[in-house]
């Protein structure tokens with residue numbers, strides 16, 4: 001059952017020779033299904049590290065990470081990979097599209113990776129792409145798209161598997177203002193209508209209005225912003 005994300009006293013230390021960086025320092029947070037959380041904070045404060053750990057891409061140095069009640073420390077590499085495919089929709093700073101697949105096939109690939117592609121999957125892919133203003137671009141390849149179109153394709157791809165969690169690292173960085181609002185509204189709609197847990201790292205204060213809670217990361221420490229700042 002989807003119960004959301006829980007981090008308890010999570011720290012991350014990057015070790016490089018005898019030099020080490022504490023990127024996360026005793027972070028605790030829970031995000032429930034239907035909750036849209038924003039994380040703001042200066043460059044280098046640990047936001048991407050935090051998202052990577054929340055999304056089971058990176059292991060914490062200490063502390064407990066639970067996704068839908070499952071403690072990640074007990075899972076094999078294979079189980080972690082399955083969990084990522086089935087439960088998590090990542091939207092990263094760069095779109096990371098596959099260069100030799102067109103827009104429509106980028107979405108179907110997600111389904112192929114987790115089983116097979118049905119007619120309703122194709123319908124859903126069409127609906128998603130239409131809602132993101134990409135219906136004219138279905139047959140285009142990534143190098144034929146603008147930066148914004150590539151990012152919107154990546155967002156549609158993240159929703160394709162109906163994951164229980166959405167993790168977005170500056171999803172609006174390459175979009176203009178009106179597209180930024182549209183995209184974040186779309187994430188918010190997905191969170192509310194399908195009861196997903198979502199975290200979005202953003203530098204854009206105008207996007208915070210769509211979020212339920214705002215946290216600030218500073219020097220690896222995460223603090224909830226008081227509601228007056230939201």
Ligand SMILES: Nc1ncnc2c1ncn2[C@@H]1O[C@H](COP(=O)(O)OP(=O)(O)OP(=O)(O)O)[C@@H](O)[C@H]1O
Pocket residue numbers: 014015016021022023041042043044045046047048049050
């Ligand atoms: N793989 C790594 N090895 C060593 N240090 C790292 C690694 N990844 C990140 N760091 C360091 O950890 C700290 C946090 O980095 P992180 O990328 O999480 O910050 P961020 O808040 O996402 O920054 P930005 O806003 O610029 O994306 C920084 O000091 C960074 O240099």
Ligand SMILES: [Mg+2]
Pocket residue numbers: 047048049169
């Ligand atoms: Mg980052």
